Amino acid sequence: xxxxxxxxxxxxxxxxxxxxxxxxxxxxxxxxxxxxxxxxxxxxxxxxxxxxxxxxxxxxxxxxxxxxxxxxxxxxxxxxxxxxxxxxxxxxxxxxxxxxxxxxxxxxxxxxxxxxxxxxxxxxxxxxxxxxxxxxxxxxxxxxxxxxxxxxxxxxxxxxxxxxxxxxxxxxxxxxxxxxxxxxxxxxxxxxxxxxxxxxxxxxxxxxxxxxxxxxxxxxxxxxxxxxxxxxxxxxxxxxxx
Numbered sequence: 001x002x003x004x005x006x007x008x009x010x011x012x013x014x015x016x017x018x019x020x021x022x023x024x025x026x027x028x029x030x031x032x033x034x035x036x037x038x039x040x041x042x043x044x045x046x047x048x049x050x051x052x053x054x055x056x057x058x059x060x061x062x063x064x065x066x067x068x069x070x071x072x073x074x075x076x077x078x079x080x081x082x083x084x085x086x087x088x089x090x091x092x093x094x095x096x097x098x099x100x101x102x103x104x105x106x107x108x109x110x111x112x113x114x115x116x117x118x119x120x121x122x123x124x125x126x127x128x129x130x131x132x133x134x135x136x137x138x139x140x141x142x143x144x145x146x147x148x149x150x151x152x153x154x155x156x157x158x159x160x161x162x163x164x165x166x167x168x169x170x171x172x173x174x175x176x177x178x179x180x181x182x183x184x185x186x187x188x189x190x191x192x193x194x195x196x197x198x199x200x201x202x203x204x205x206x207x208x209x210x211x212x213x214x215x216x217x218x219x220x221x222x223x224x225x226x227x228x229x230x231x232x233x234x235x236x237x238x239x240x241x242x
Contacts, residue, residue, distance in 0.1 A: 084130025
């Protein structure tokens with residue numbers, strides 16, 4: 001019996017993406033599968049994605065899909081990286097602060113548009129060409145601006161952590177505010193009443209800034225967390241620049 005052809009792993013697929021590919025007996029290409037996945041995500045949402053629905057979308061059997069991906073997790077990871085590949089990254093301007101902010105803003109926009117897809121992809125190795133492209137651009141902006149390499153790596157990590165964290169919080173607020181059974185003004189009123197009722201002797205510092213906390217929780221203020229978070233990090237990095 002002839003040996004069974006081995007399905008490439010997710011890391012191998014990303015590594016081999018740019019290599020010339022020979023004709024295969026597999027009826028569907030990875031590119032076709034990924035594009036069809038994104039069509040389904042845009043139409044039905046990432047959480048409703050399934051191999052069965054994808055096979056129906058492509059007019060094929062599930063076996064052709066499983067040759068390329070082991071499960072839905074790998075499919076989601078490939079699809080989200082394809083989203084990152086399509087993002088138009090600006091060329092470096094020479095202003096490292098403006099460039100870092102712009103890159104972070106592009107990541108934020110993608111996460112807000114494809115948030116559910118990102119949530120599902122978060123548990124997979126994130127080393128596809130789309131992700132690597134963002135990483136290389138941030139590292140390049142910082143390295144060519146004179147930052148030491150150890151600072152560059154830490155800055156990259158913290159910038160991404162800040163963007164991801166603030167966007168996840170922003171999306172959680174959006175989900176709450178968009179629910180049909182939620183009266184947003186009444187919810188904000190209850191939020192304010194709760195904080196104003198906190199005992200000062202138990203929470204002295206929280207009570208001291210509660211008005212600012214309440215003001216920052218408005219549906220029109222959540223995105224400011226992103227702007228202020230990135231600014232604080234860039235201000236701190238400025239002090240580390242030789």
